Amino acid sequence: MLQSRIVMAMTWVWDLRLAHNYFRREKWQWAAREDWRFNDMRSQYGKYWWWISFFSVYLSQQVA
Numbered sequence: 684m685l686q687s688r689i690v691m692a693m694t695w696v697w698d699l700r701l702a703h704n705y706f707r708r709e710k711w712q713w714a715a716r717e718d719w720r721f722n723d724m725r726s727q728y729g730k731y732w733w734w735i736s737f738f739s740v741y742l743s744q745q746v747a
Contacts, residue, residue, distance in 0.1 A: 709715040720740070725732040 706712075721732075721736060724736050724739075728735050
């Protein structure tokens with residue numbers, strides 16, 4: 684029981700750290716800019732960029 688609470692507390696601390704870094708980078712606004720990698724994919728692959736992003740970004744992160 685104690686180990687579960689410690690892991691949960693550590694997860695919350697990690698989440699707060701990630702959220703703080705995200706908002707600091709975005710100048711304290713939600714989704715102020717798009718990730719530069721999506722802009723690169725859009726210019727490189729044209730109208731099919733979203734298929735490339737789905738398989739190379741989203742799906743690959745779920746499999747790993």
